[in-house]
Amino acid sequence: MLLSRLIEEKMLILLRQGKISKWFSGIGQESISVGVTMALNLEEYILPMHRNLGVFTTRHIPLYRLFCQWQGKASGFTKGRDRSFHFGTQDYKIVGMISHLGPQLGVANGIALASKLNNKHQVTAVFTGEGGTSEGDFHEALNIASVWQLPVLFCIENNGYGLSTPASEQYNCEHIADKALGYGMEAHIIDGNNIIEVYSKVSEIAKNIRENPRPVLLEFKTFRMRGHEEASGTKYVPQDLMDFWAKKDPVINFQAYLREHHILSEGEEVKIKADIIHEINDHLDKAYAEDEILPDLINELNDVYKPFKYQEFKANGGFKEIRFIDAVSESLRQSMEQHSDLVIMGQDIAEYGGVFKITEGFVELFGKERVRNTPICESGIVEAAMGLSIAGIKSVVEMQFADFVSSGFNPIVNYLAKSHYRWNQEADVVIRMPCGAGVGAGPFHSQTNEAWFTKTPGLKVVYPAFPYDAKGLLATSINDPNPVLFFEHKALYRNIRQNVPTDYYTLPLGKASLLKEGNDISIVAFGAAVHWAIEVLDTNNHINADLIDLRTLQPLDTETIFSSAKKTGKVIILQEDSLFGGIASDISSLIMENCFEYLDAPVKRVASLETPIPFASQLENQYLSKSRFEKELIELLEY
Numbered sequence: 001m002l003l004s005r006l007i008e009e010k011m012l013i014l015l016r017q018g019k020i021s022k023w024f025s026g027i028g029q030e031s032i033s034v035g036v037t038m039a040l041n042l043e044e045y046i047l048p049m050h051r052n053l054g055v056f057t058t059r060h061i062p063l064y065r066l067f068c069q070w071q072g073k074a075s076g077f078t079k080g081r082d083r084s085f086h087f088g089t090q091d092y093k094i095v096g097m098i099s100h101l102g103p104q105l106g107v108a109n110g111i112a113l114a115s116k117l118n119n120k121h122q123v124t125a126v127f128t129g130e131g132g133t134s135e136g137d138f139h140e141a142l143n144i145a146s147v148w149q150l151p152v153l154f155c156i157e158n159n160g161y162g163l164s165t166p167a168s169e170q171y172n173c174e175h176i177a178d179k180a181l182g183y184g185m186e187a188h189i190i191d192g193n194n195i196i197e198v199y200s201k202v203s204e205i206a207k208n209i210r211e212n213p214r215p216v217l218l219e220f221k222t223f224r225m226r227g228h229e230e231a232s233g234t235k236y237v238p239q240d241l242m243d244f245w246a247k248k249d250p251v252i253n254f255q256a257y258l259r260e261h262h263i264l265s266e267g268e269e270v271k272i273k274a275d276i277i278h279e280i281n282d283h284l285d286k287a288y289a290e291d292e293i294l295p296d297l298i299n300e301l302n303d304v305y306k307p308f309k310y311q312e313f314k315a316n317g318g319f320k321e322i323r324f325i326d327a328v329s330e331s332l333r334q335s336m337e338q339h340s341d342l343v344i345m346g347q348d349i350a351e352y353g354g355v356f357k358i359t360e361g362f363v364e365l366f367g368k369e370r371v372r373n374t375p376i377c378e379s380g381i382v383e384a385a386m387g388l389s390i391a392g393i394k395s396v397v398e399m400q401f402a403d404f405v406s407s408g409f410n411p412i413v414n415y416l417a418k419s420h421y422r423w424n425q426e427a428d429v430v431i432r433m434p435c436g437a438g439v440g441a442g443p444f445h446s447q448t449n450e451a452w453f454t455k456t457p458g459l460k461v462v463y464p465a466f467p468y469d470a471k472g473l474l475a476t477s478i479n480d481p482n483p484v485l486f487f488e489h490k491a492l493y494r495n496i497r498q499n500v501p502t503d504y505y506t507l508p509l510g511k512a513s514l515l516k517e518g519n520d521i522s523i524v525a526f527g528a529a530v531h532w533a534i535e536v537l538d539t540n541n542h543i544n545a546d547l548i549d550l551r552t553l554q555p556l557d558t559e560t561i562f563s564s565a566k567k568t569g570k571v572i573i574l575q576e577d578s579l580f581g582g583i584a585s586d587i588s589s590l591i592m593e594n595c596f597e598y599l600d601a602p603v604k605r606v607a608s609l610e611t612p613i614p615f616a617s618q619l620e621n622q623y624l625s626k627s628r629f630e631k632e633l634i635e636l637l638e639y
Contacts (some may be wrong), residue, residue: 001034005532028222032220032222051459065287069087070083078422089140095111105154107126110125113148116148125147126152126154141383146184149213155218160237162228174609186215187219192222193221202218225242315501315502320499334404336370338478343388346359382431389425399432401445402435405444417458419458430477433561434490435450440615440620448527448582462551465530473507486588516545518543522546523545523548523572526551544562546568556587573603604636608623
């Protein structure tokens with residue numbers, strides 16, 4: 001506790017000197033971080049917050065590395081790409097938080113699930129504050145952990161304030177621990193300023209959880225003696241409250257206890273402090289001596305994704321004509337056989353087989369541990385998938401409909417997408433996205449929302465149009481250690497058939513397919529729009545066109561697009577999504593920037609209306625770009 005306290009006091013000086021940019025103080029809360037960490041085994045994961053310096057020091061991370069992290073030096077944990085405690089390290093089994101507060105709770109579930117699947121008898125501890133319990137992630141995480149009986153310690157540091165908002169405005173019950181009852185969870189209230197109580201109670205509970213896996217909610221009563229961060233101050237806190245908690249200072253009180261029981265002498269205390277101050281200064285000197293990071297464009301771009309060397313698997317068996325939906329199911333089943341610990345998670349996917357019956361029969365083949373029905377909580381399940389990846393297990397998450405991904409948007413774009421770039425941790429997760437209109441499903445079951453994710457560095461986006469591609473690309477997506485959004489158009493599920501190899505095989509991501517060749521015009525499309533283009537070309541067989549099926553939107557095969565554009569001089573891009581902000585706009589810009597001198601006409605985009613997707617068939621037909629494509633194609637040919 002003293003090490004943590006003295007580091008903080010030094011950091012407050014450096015903050016005033018402008019040598020670090022920001023500081024979130026945990027002064028007054030040290031016994032929680034230190035006590036919980038000491039109660040866990042070294043191989044057990046801890047997911048701390050930005051006030052839990054004691055977690056990092058108790059796990060014996062070299063101080064100069066922490067100092068380099070806070071100064072944006074290369075010996076930190078994020079290569080200068082993130083600050084504070086927003087990092088993780090597998091070497092010390094610590095997974096830092098992101099600023100959105102909630103996601104680490106669900107990630108802890110995934111790590112604990114991996115421990116349970118592998119019979120490791122380990123506990124995972126995750127921290128949040130009383131303000132974080134207002135986040136939806138908190139409720140999703142507790143619900144999942146309780147339903148699945150995961151060995152997680154949910155450590156709530158109730159320090160009285162979420163920034164300036166008092167606890168009375170955060171929740172309307174006497175204790176946060178009371179919330180556990182609604183989730184069928186055990187809960188304990190612990191004096192967070194008493195190191196002996198923290199350590200002894202957490203040790204006892206953790207030991208029991210290892211043998212009897214279950215989640216436990218721990219509410220640590222404590223107080224934040226400084227501002228949310230130093231710039232915010234504490235003027236909003238009544239002075240009598242500050243005085244009350246100052247008397248409960250965990251460091252001073254434990255120091256007095258040790259003296260009273262003749263465990264610590266004044267001389268020993270002086271020596272301990274001197275040794276710590278010496279250690280801090282030595283490590284600060286080492287951090288100061290390190291050169292500033294020099295920007296390297298190649299390193300920055302290469303670290304967005306974990307390197308993936310594509311391995312081609314060729315099918316040796318025969319072929320069978322199957323539907324698009326069968327291809328997805330076969331690929332999933334064969335990938336489950338290929339990866340013996342692969343886990344599939346989603347709503348109704350177990351005995352029911354999913355709403356589209358893609359996983360029908362999987363429970364009988366692979367068991368309910370690997371084919372997991374989930375509660376209706378998209379965010380929490382994406383986070384659990386991230387936790388599985390941290391623990392070394394691949395997973396596939398089925399969004400029942402792609403539209404529902406909005407409920408899990410934050411962990412996808414802020415956690416999965418950025419983890420490798422931030423601290424070299426892959427998010428080995430595939431998210432299946434049944435999408436698309438043409439089935440009269442209305443505004444909440446018909447979106448093709450791929451552009452939400454092609455915009456986000458760190459995600460890969462795959463969108464096949466044929467059974468053969470769907471099977472091979474899904475297998476590769478699962479092999480790839482990076483997060484992949486895999487779009488499956490519902491209108492193609494049972495309407496498109498193709499001869500597909502019966503064996504397991506893979507196809508490379510980032511390679512478009514040239515379905516037809518011609519010299520007059522280039523048509524670029526993906527998903528159901530590919531079939532709309534084929535219909536128009538079959539009707540107008542005099543049109544001599546290149547037809548490019550992108551198959552993968554990120555990475556994008558610009559080589560095939562540019563080569564075709566330079567050959568034909570005219571390009572039309574067809575997408576099902578509405579026009580503004582769609583991927584067609586970026587493809588158009590890329591062509592204009594790279595092929596302008598070869599073009600004989602402006603690049604044309606054809607997309608659906610700028611409205612939500614309507615339900616009635618006549619309105620849906622009017623909405624879809626399919627109804628306007630032929631006219632736009634002919635007009636561009638005549639330009």
